[in-house]
Amino acid sequence: MSAKKIAIIGGGNLGSAIAQGLLKSGFSKAGDITITKRNTSTLAGLKEAGVRIETDNAVAIRESEVIVVALKPYNVREVLQEFKSSFDPGKHILISVVTGVSIDDLEHVVPGMPVVRAMPNTAIAIQESITCISHKHATEEQVRYIKTMFDQLGATVSIDEKLMDAATVLGACGIAFALRYIRANIQGGIEIGFDVRTASLIAAQTVKGAAELLIRENRHPEEEIDKVTTPKGCTIAGLNEMEHQGFSSSLIKGITASYDKIVKD
Ligand SMILES: NC(=O)C1=CN([C@@H]2O[C@H](COP(=O)(O)OP(=O)(O)OC[C@H]3O[C@@H](n4cnc5c(N)ncnc54)[C@H](O)[C@@H]3O)[C@@H](O)[C@H]2O)C=CC1
Numbered sequence: 001m002s003a004k005k006i007a008i009i010g011g012g013n014l015g016s017a018i019a020q021g022l023l024k025s026g027f028s029k030a031g032d033i034t035i036t037k038r039n040t041s042t043l044a045g046l047k048e049a050g051v052r053i054e055t056d057n058a059v060a061i062r063e064s065e066v067i068v069v070a071l072k073p074y075n076v077r078e079v080l081q082e083f084k085s086s087f088d089p090g091k092h093i094l095i096s097v098v099t100g101v102s103i104d105d106l107e108h109v110v111p112g113m114p115v116v117r118a119m120p121n122t123a124i125a126i127q128e129s130i131t132c133i134s135h136k137h138a139t140e141e142q143v144r145y146i147k148t149m150f151d152q153l154g155a156t157v158s159i160d161e162k163l164m165d166a167a168t169v170l171g172a173c174g175i176a177f178a179l180r181y182i183r184a185n186i187q188g189g190i191e192i193g194f195d196v197r198t199a200s201l202i203a204a205q206t207v208k209g210a211a212e213l214l215i216r217e218n219r220h221p222e223e224e225i226d227k228v229t230t231p232k233g234c235t236i237a238g239l240n241e242m243e244h245q246g247f248s249s250s251l252i253k254g255i256t257a258s259y260d261k262i263v264k265d
Protein backbone atom coordinates (compact mmCIF):
# COMPACT_ATOMS: atom_id res chain seq x y z
CA MET A 1 0.00 0.00 0.00
CA SER A 2 1.71 3.20 -1.12
CA ALA A 3 2.09 6.08 1.32
CA LYS A 4 -0.43 8.87 0.93
CA LYS A 5 -0.18 12.47 2.01
CA ILE A 6 -2.53 13.17 4.91
CA ALA A 7 -4.15 16.49 5.85
CA ILE A 8 -5.71 16.89 9.29
CA ILE A 9 -8.21 19.74 9.21
CA GLY A 10 -8.57 21.00 12.79
CA GLY A 11 -5.40 20.54 14.82
CA GLY A 12 -7.03 20.46 18.24
CA ASN A 13 -6.95 17.72 20.87
CA LEU A 14 -7.94 14.83 18.61
CA GLY A 15 -6.36 16.13 15.38
CA SER A 16 -2.99 16.55 17.12
CA ALA A 17 -3.30 13.11 18.76
CA ILE A 18 -3.91 11.54 15.31
CA ALA A 19 -0.82 13.28 13.93
CA GLN A 20 1.26 12.02 16.88
CA GLY A 21 0.00 8.47 16.36
CA LEU A 22 0.72 8.57 12.63
CA LEU A 23 4.26 9.69 13.37
CA LYS A 24 4.86 7.20 16.19
CA SER A 25 3.56 4.27 14.17
CA GLY A 26 5.70 5.15 11.17
CA PHE A 27 2.56 4.92 9.01
CA SER A 28 3.36 8.41 7.74
CA LYS A 29 6.55 10.39 7.39
CA ALA A 30 6.39 13.77 9.11
CA GLY A 31 6.67 15.59 5.77
CA ASP A 32 3.60 13.71 4.46
CA ILE A 33 1.36 15.06 7.24
CA THR A 34 -0.17 18.53 7.15
CA ILE A 35 -2.22 19.81 10.05
CA THR A 36 -4.32 22.96 9.98
CA LYS A 37 -5.52 25.34 12.65
CA ARG A 38 -6.21 29.05 12.75
CA ASN A 39 -3.87 29.74 15.67
CA THR A 40 -0.99 27.32 15.19
CA SER A 41 0.99 28.14 18.37
CA THR A 42 -0.15 24.90 20.08
CA LEU A 43 1.30 22.83 17.23
CA ALA A 44 4.96 23.69 17.95
CA GLY A 45 5.83 20.12 18.98
CA LEU A 46 4.47 18.67 15.73
CA LYS A 47 6.23 21.40 13.75
CA GLU A 48 9.50 20.49 15.42
CA ALA A 49 8.95 16.86 14.44
CA GLY A 50 8.70 17.97 10.79
CA VAL A 51 4.92 17.96 10.35
CA ARG A 52 3.67 20.66 7.99
CA ILE A 53 1.63 23.30 9.79
CA GLU A 54 -0.90 25.26 7.67
CA THR A 55 -3.47 27.92 8.34
CA ASP A 56 -4.94 27.63 4.85
CA ASN A 57 -7.21 24.59 4.55
CA ALA A 58 -7.37 24.87 0.74
CA VAL A 59 -3.59 24.43 0.48
CA ALA A 60 -3.60 21.47 2.88
CA ILE A 61 -6.43 19.76 0.97
CA ARG A 62 -4.90 20.43 -2.47
CA GLU A 63 -1.54 18.99 -1.43
CA SER A 64 -2.89 15.85 0.27
CA GLU A 65 -4.83 12.72 -0.62
CA VAL A 66 -6.35 11.68 2.70
CA ILE A 67 -8.32 14.40 4.47
CA VAL A 68 -9.11 13.84 8.14
CA VAL A 69 -11.72 16.30 9.37
CA ALA A 70 -11.30 16.86 13.12
CA LEU A 71 -13.42 19.98 13.55
CA LYS A 72 -16.09 20.66 16.16
CA PRO A 73 -19.60 19.55 15.18
CA TYR A 74 -20.86 23.16 15.21
CA ASN A 75 -18.51 24.48 12.50
CA VAL A 76 -17.73 21.43 10.36
CA ARG A 77 -20.46 22.12 7.78
CA GLU A 78 -19.52 25.79 7.45
CA VAL A 79 -15.77 25.03 7.06
CA LEU A 80 -16.30 22.19 4.56
CA GLN A 81 -18.73 24.36 2.61
CA GLU A 82 -16.03 27.03 2.37
CA PHE A 83 -13.47 24.60 0.95
CA LYS A 84 -15.67 22.23 -1.03
CA SER A 85 -14.24 23.38 -4.37
CA SER A 86 -10.81 22.12 -3.23
CA PHE A 87 -12.04 18.50 -3.02
CA ASP A 88 -11.44 16.14 -5.91
CA PRO A 89 -13.32 12.80 -5.65
CA GLY A 90 -10.77 11.22 -8.02
CA LYS A 91 -7.93 12.07 -5.64
CA HIS A 92 -9.21 12.55 -2.10
CA ILE A 93 -10.46 10.26 0.65
CA LEU A 94 -12.47 12.10 3.32
CA ILE A 95 -12.52 10.81 6.90
CA SER A 96 -14.67 12.54 9.50
CA VAL A 97 -14.01 12.02 13.20
CA VAL A 98 -16.66 14.61 14.08
CA THR A 99 -19.22 13.62 16.70
CA GLY A 100 -22.88 13.40 15.81
CA VAL A 101 -22.71 14.52 12.16
CA SER A 102 -23.90 11.83 9.75
CA ILE A 103 -22.29 10.59 6.56
CA ASP A 104 -25.36 11.81 4.61
CA ASP A 105 -25.03 15.28 6.12
CA LEU A 106 -21.35 15.56 5.22
CA GLU A 107 -21.76 14.06 1.75
CA HIS A 108 -24.48 16.66 1.16
CA VAL A 109 -22.00 19.46 1.96
CA VAL A 110 -19.27 18.06 -0.32
CA PRO A 111 -21.22 16.40 -3.16
CA GLY A 112 -19.42 13.57 -4.93
CA MET A 113 -17.03 12.94 -2.03
CA PRO A 114 -17.64 9.64 -0.22
CA VAL A 115 -17.22 10.18 3.53
CA VAL A 116 -15.95 7.55 5.94
CA ARG A 117 -16.78 8.18 9.61
CA ALA A 118 -14.23 7.10 12.17
CA MET A 119 -14.50 7.39 15.94
CA PRO A 120 -11.10 7.07 17.64
CA ASN A 121 -10.10 8.23 21.10
CA THR A 122 -7.17 10.28 22.35
CA ALA A 123 -5.07 7.15 23.02
CA ILE A 124 -4.54 7.25 19.25
CA ALA A 125 -1.52 9.44 20.11
CA ILE A 126 0.20 6.33 21.48
CA GLN A 127 -1.30 3.80 19.03
CA GLU A 128 -3.78 2.51 21.63
CA SER A 129 -7.07 3.80 20.26
CA ILE A 130 -10.15 1.74 19.60
CA THR A 131 -11.46 3.21 16.37
CA CYS A 132 -14.98 2.44 15.15
CA ILE A 133 -15.43 2.90 11.40
CA SER A 134 -18.50 3.12 9.16
CA HIS A 135 -19.07 4.05 5.54
CA LYS A 136 -21.76 4.15 2.87
CA HIS A 137 -20.36 5.08 -0.51
CA ALA A 138 -16.59 4.67 -0.16
CA THR A 139 -14.91 2.11 -2.41
CA GLU A 140 -13.53 -1.14 -1.00
CA GLU A 141 -10.02 0.13 -1.69
CA GLN A 142 -10.64 3.38 0.22
CA VAL A 143 -12.09 1.50 3.19
CA ARG A 144 -9.16 -0.95 3.16
CA TYR A 145 -6.70 1.95 3.23
CA ILE A 146 -8.50 3.68 6.11
CA LYS A 147 -8.75 0.46 8.13
CA THR A 148 -5.05 -0.22 7.57
CA MET A 149 -4.24 3.29 8.77
CA PHE A 150 -6.31 3.02 11.96
CA ASP A 151 -5.05 -0.54 12.57
CA GLN A 152 -1.61 1.03 13.01
CA LEU A 153 -3.06 3.37 15.61
CA GLY A 154 -4.67 0.77 17.88
CA ALA A 155 -7.56 -1.61 17.22
CA THR A 156 -10.42 -1.04 14.75
CA VAL A 157 -13.96 -2.29 14.49
CA SER A 158 -16.38 -1.79 11.59
CA ILE A 159 -19.86 -0.80 12.76
CA ASP A 160 -23.21 0.21 11.31
CA GLU A 161 -23.44 4.00 11.25
CA LYS A 162 -26.50 3.91 13.51
CA LEU A 163 -24.13 2.80 16.31
CA MET A 164 -21.71 5.69 15.80
CA ASP A 165 -23.11 7.79 18.67
CA ALA A 166 -22.90 4.76 20.98
CA ALA A 167 -19.31 4.20 19.79
CA THR A 168 -18.54 7.84 20.63
CA VAL A 169 -19.74 7.36 24.20
CA LEU A 170 -18.18 3.97 24.91
CA GLY A 171 -14.87 4.48 23.10
CA ALA A 172 -14.15 8.20 22.84
CA CYS A 173 -15.80 9.56 26.00
CA GLY A 174 -14.84 6.26 27.62
CA ILE A 175 -11.23 7.39 27.95
CA ALA A 176 -12.37 10.19 30.27
CA PHE A 177 -14.64 7.82 32.20
CA ALA A 178 -11.78 5.35 32.68
CA LEU A 179 -9.41 8.12 33.75
CA ARG A 180 -11.89 9.38 36.32
CA TYR A 181 -12.10 5.82 37.70
CA ILE A 182 -8.31 5.74 37.96
CA ARG A 183 -8.27 9.16 39.62
CA ALA A 184 -10.73 7.97 42.26
CA ASN A 185 -8.43 5.01 42.91
CA ILE A 186 -5.52 7.39 43.36
CA GLN A 187 -7.51 9.46 45.84
CA GLY A 188 -8.43 6.31 47.75
CA GLY A 189 -4.85 5.04 47.54
CA ILE A 190 -3.52 8.24 49.10
CA GLU A 191 -6.05 8.00 51.91
CA ILE A 192 -4.80 4.51 52.78
CA GLY A 193 -1.17 5.52 52.76
CA PHE A 194 0.47 5.84 49.34
CA ASP A 195 2.13 8.94 47.94
CA VAL A 196 0.49 10.22 44.78
CA ARG A 197 3.11 8.90 42.32
CA THR A 198 3.05 5.38 43.72
CA ALA A 199 -0.76 5.39 43.94
CA SER A 200 -0.96 6.56 40.27
CA LEU A 201 1.37 3.84 39.07
CA ILE A 202 -0.42 1.09 40.97
CA ALA A 203 -3.88 2.31 39.91
CA ALA A 204 -3.01 2.75 36.22
CA GLN A 205 -1.04 -0.50 35.86
CA THR A 206 -3.84 -2.40 37.63
CA VAL A 207 -6.43 -1.08 35.15
CA LYS A 208 -4.07 -1.89 32.27
CA GLY A 209 -3.66 -5.45 33.60
CA ALA A 210 -7.43 -5.89 34.00
CA ALA A 211 -8.00 -4.69 30.42
CA GLU A 212 -5.26 -6.96 29.06
CA LEU A 213 -6.82 -9.98 30.79
CA LEU A 214 -10.02 -9.34 28.84
CA ILE A 215 -8.38 -8.43 25.54
CA ARG A 216 -5.68 -11.11 25.43
CA GLU A 217 -7.59 -13.95 27.08
CA ASN A 218 -11.04 -13.03 25.70
CA ARG A 219 -12.65 -13.54 29.13
CA HIS A 220 -15.78 -12.10 30.74
CA PRO A 221 -14.98 -9.62 33.57
CA GLU A 222 -16.97 -11.55 36.17
CA GLU A 223 -14.92 -14.71 35.48
CA GLU A 224 -11.78 -12.78 36.42
CA ILE A 225 -13.50 -11.07 39.38
CA ASP A 226 -14.40 -14.52 40.77
CA LYS A 227 -10.67 -15.32 40.93
CA VAL A 228 -10.02 -12.28 43.13
CA THR A 229 -12.94 -12.46 45.55
CA THR A 230 -11.89 -14.70 48.44
CA PRO A 231 -14.95 -15.77 50.51
CA LYS A 232 -15.37 -13.36 53.44
CA GLY A 233 -12.38 -11.49 52.01
CA CYS A 234 -11.58 -7.82 51.50
CA THR A 235 -12.30 -7.72 47.73
CA ILE A 236 -15.93 -8.75 48.03
CA ALA A 237 -16.37 -6.41 50.99
CA GLY A 238 -15.06 -3.52 48.89
CA LEU A 239 -17.03 -4.48 45.76
CA ASN A 240 -20.32 -4.89 47.62
CA GLU A 241 -19.90 -1.53 49.36
CA MET A 242 -19.20 0.09 45.96
CA GLU A 243 -22.36 -1.51 44.54
CA HIS A 244 -24.44 -0.44 47.60
CA GLN A 245 -23.24 3.10 46.81
CA GLY A 246 -24.41 2.75 43.18
CA PHE A 247 -21.12 2.04 41.40
CA SER A 248 -22.33 0.10 38.33
CA SER A 249 -25.58 2.03 38.27
CA SER A 250 -23.81 5.40 38.24
CA LEU A 251 -21.59 4.30 35.34
CA ILE A 252 -24.55 3.03 33.33
CA LYS A 253 -26.46 6.23 34.03
CA GLY A 254 -23.42 8.30 33.00
CA ILE A 255 -23.14 6.38 29.73
CA THR A 256 -26.81 6.88 28.89
CA ALA A 257 -26.66 10.60 29.86
CA SER A 258 -23.67 11.01 27.58
CA TYR A 259 -25.51 9.21 24.76
CA ASP A 260 -28.66 11.30 25.26
CA LYS A 261 -26.56 14.47 25.04
CA ILE A 262 -25.32 13.51 21.55
CA VAL A 263 -28.66 12.25 20.31
CA LYS A 264 -30.72 15.21 21.62
CA ASP A 265 -28.30 18.03 20.57
N1 LIG B 1 -11.30 15.05 21.94
C1 LIG B 1 -11.69 13.76 21.85
O1 LIG B 1 -11.37 12.91 22.68
C2 LIG B 1 -12.53 13.33 20.70
C3 LIG B 1 -13.12 14.23 19.84
N2 LIG B 1 -13.90 13.80 18.79
C4 LIG B 1 -14.49 14.75 17.87
O2 LIG B 1 -13.41 15.31 17.13
C5 LIG B 1 -13.67 16.67 16.82
C6 LIG B 1 -12.54 17.54 17.35
O3 LIG B 1 -12.54 17.45 18.77
P1 LIG B 1 -11.38 18.10 19.64
O4 LIG B 1 -10.09 17.83 18.97
O5 LIG B 1 -11.60 17.63 21.01
O6 LIG B 1 -11.76 19.63 19.53
P2 LIG B 1 -10.77 20.86 19.53
O7 LIG B 1 -11.60 22.08 19.74
O8 LIG B 1 -9.63 20.60 20.42
O9 LIG B 1 -10.24 20.83 18.01
C7 LIG B 1 -10.88 21.46 16.93
C8 LIG B 1 -9.84 22.33 16.30
O10 LIG B 1 -10.33 22.86 15.07
C9 LIG B 1 -9.73 24.15 14.93
N3 LIG B 1 -10.47 24.91 13.93
C10 LIG B 1 -11.60 25.63 14.07
N4 LIG B 1 -11.93 26.18 12.90
C11 LIG B 1 -11.00 25.79 11.99
C12 LIG B 1 -10.81 26.04 10.62
N5 LIG B 1 -11.64 26.82 9.93
N6 LIG B 1 -9.73 25.49 10.02
C13 LIG B 1 -8.87 24.72 10.70
N7 LIG B 1 -9.00 24.45 12.02
C14 LIG B 1 -10.05 24.97 12.64
C15 LIG B 1 -9.82 24.74 16.32
O11 LIG B 1 -8.90 25.81 16.47
C16 LIG B 1 -9.47 23.53 17.17
O12 LIG B 1 -8.09 23.49 17.44
C17 LIG B 1 -15.02 16.99 17.44
O13 LIG B 1 -16.01 16.86 16.47
C18 LIG B 1 -15.16 15.95 18.53
O14 LIG B 1 -16.50 15.68 18.81
C19 LIG B 1 -14.10 12.47 18.55
C20 LIG B 1 -13.52 11.53 19.36
C21 LIG B 1 -12.71 11.87 20.51
Ligand SMILES: O=C(O)[C@@H]1CCC=N1
Nearest residue numbers: 099168169172173174
Ligand atom coordinates in the same frame (compact mmCIF):
# COMPACT_ATOMS: atom_id res chain seq x y z
O1 LIG C 1 -17.11 15.37 24.62
C1 LIG C 1 -17.20 15.46 23.39
O2 LIG C 1 -18.11 16.09 22.88
C2 LIG C 1 -16.20 14.77 22.49
C3 LIG C 1 -16.81 13.64 21.74
C4 LIG C 1 -16.05 12.41 22.12
C5 LIG C 1 -15.06 12.88 23.04
N1 LIG C 1 -15.12 14.17 23.21
